[in-house]
Amino acid sequence: MIFKFGKAEKEPESVVVSSTSGMEHVLSDVARQASGLGKSSADLNGLIDDLAVMSSKQAETFKVLASEIDAMVRANLAIEEVTKASKASVQHARHTVEQIGNGVIAVTNNLSEVADAANEITQIALQTRLVAFNASVEAKRAGEAGRGFAVVADAVRELAAKVEQSSKLIMSTVTQLDERIKLLADNIQSRETGHSDSGKHDSFHAAVSEVERGVADIADTAQKNLQGCAGVLDSVRGLSDQVAGTATALQTARQRTEGFLSLSESLIEMTAESGAQTEDTPLIEGAVEAAAKICALLEEGVRSGALSEADLFDSKHKPIPGTNPEQFMTRFTPYCDQVLPEILEDILTWAPKIVFSVVTDRKGYIPTHNRKFSKPQGSDPVWNQANSRNRRFFIGRTETAAINNRKRFLLQTYRRDMGGGKHVVMKDLSVPIVVDGKHWGALRIGIQF
Structure with a gap:
């Protein structure tokens, strides 16, 4: 219709047909551009999601690293405390040894x-022996009368000789012991810059000083480690916060790209529902018809007794042992x-760009897939991921939207994980x-751009 002031006139039929054709062309063009926008948005959304996941992992790594550095700080603090105690112990030992040295000197005096x-x-x-000798001589001169006295004098002389011998032995032993104790005292009392009489640098204080220097070096090193770790810890925590902030920003960006993606899908849906022919229209109509056939087959299975309604809506998915990625069985899978x-x-024969067609229940479980994606699993999980996609769960943004959709159809754009x-x-x-x-699930068809 063309509207004019005060009056409306009907256009000729040819003009209406031309306008309708032009409108369909515009709608088709909108659908095509919306499809391109969806493709770019899905690709960007996937890349941002990968970056967000990577950033989150990096943030966790930085947290672990910060925790490890913090543990190093605590360890160095413990070393510092131990070295302080060691210094005190060494000083106490030095003081104790000095006291021992003083005691040793007292021993040498004794x-x-x-x-x-x-x-x-x-x-x-010696004098007693001389006296005893003289007495013995005198007793012999006295003859028989001095014999008893001579015996006593000889005994005294022998005793004096033994006492003299023992005294000399004591003096010799004391002299040797005195030399050793003096050497010990010199070693104990000498400082690290002093030397013993033998010219050797082997004093106890020198050893203690070496220990003191070693403990001091450990303390200095621990202190330097503390300073270094503190600086690194601050840097790591700063980087961790930055990476975490980046991950949050990426998640926000991903949500915004999802908004663009949803907008493009809405435009495609609107153009399809308007009746305008787009490149997706034949596939949409075919999918609606195929889904109706699948519904009829499932209803027929229940009516014929091939499976009960409870079997069809079985929600107990039992894992299949030894599968990787894990596969599952339900009571409706065999049917x-x-x-x-x-x-x-x-469905795969409709167009070369159709990659797969599957049915999925309300939990994202795919009992039956195309034959090329339903191969028996092997020993390689990566190969299994791409080739054994039946009897598995696929739950993401796209899958969730598909199984929850109750409109006539839903056309989405997404990034498919092919494994590896x-x-x-x-x-x-x-x-x-x-x-x-009852809503059982959905028919899903994957289409290449």
Whole structure:
């Protein structure tokens, strides 16, 4: 319609057809551009998500590193405390040894007194022996009358000789002991700059001083470590905060790109619902028809008794032992494997750009996949990830939106994980599967750009 002031006139039919054609062309162009925007947004969203995950891991790594450095700081503090105690112990040992040295000197003085006493005894014994000798001579001169006195004089002389010998032995022993104790005293009392009489630098104080220097070096090193660790710890904590901030910023950016992605998907949906023909229209109509066939097959299975309604809506997914990535079985899996492959394989023939077609329940579980993605698992988990995708859970933004959608269809753009760190940006066309009025899940079709 063309509106003019005061009057409206109907355009000729040819003009209306031309306008309708032009509008469809515009809508198709909008859909195409929205699709491109979706592809770019999905790719950017995936890259930002990867960076966000990496930043989060780096932030955790920095936290662990900061914790380890903090442990090093605590260890150095402990070393510093121990070295302080060691210094005190060494000083106490030095003081104790000095006291021992003073005691040793007192011992040498006492030994000197012993030596003097022994020397005096020796002199007395010598004199006693001389007296006894003279008495013996006199007794012999007295003849028979002095015989008894002579015996006593000889005994005294022998005793004096023994006392003299013992005294000399004591003096010799005391002299040797005195020399050793004096040497010990010299070693104990000498400082690290002093030398013993033998010219050797082997004093106890020298050893103690070496220990003191070693303890001081340890304390200095621990102090330097503390200063260095403190600086590094501050830097690491600063970097950790920066990386954490980056991760938060990336998550925010990812949420914004998801907004662009949702906008592009809404534009595509609006153009499709407007009736305008786009490159996705045939696939959308085919998907709606295929989903209707799948619903009919599942309803027929319940009606025929091939499986009960409880079996069809079984939510107990049992792990299959020895699978990696882990696969699961439900009571409806065998029936899906029996009746769905023909439909799912036929979908792959619609267009070369169709990569996969699957059904998924409300929990994101895929019982049946295309044959090329349903190969038996091998020993390589990376290979299994790409080739054994049936009987597994796939739950992400795209999958969650698909299985929760109750509109006629949902066309999304996402980045598909192919395993081994490989990704590809694709479209996900999904249609709800409703069995006897109950939402069972969805048909999902993966489409290349």
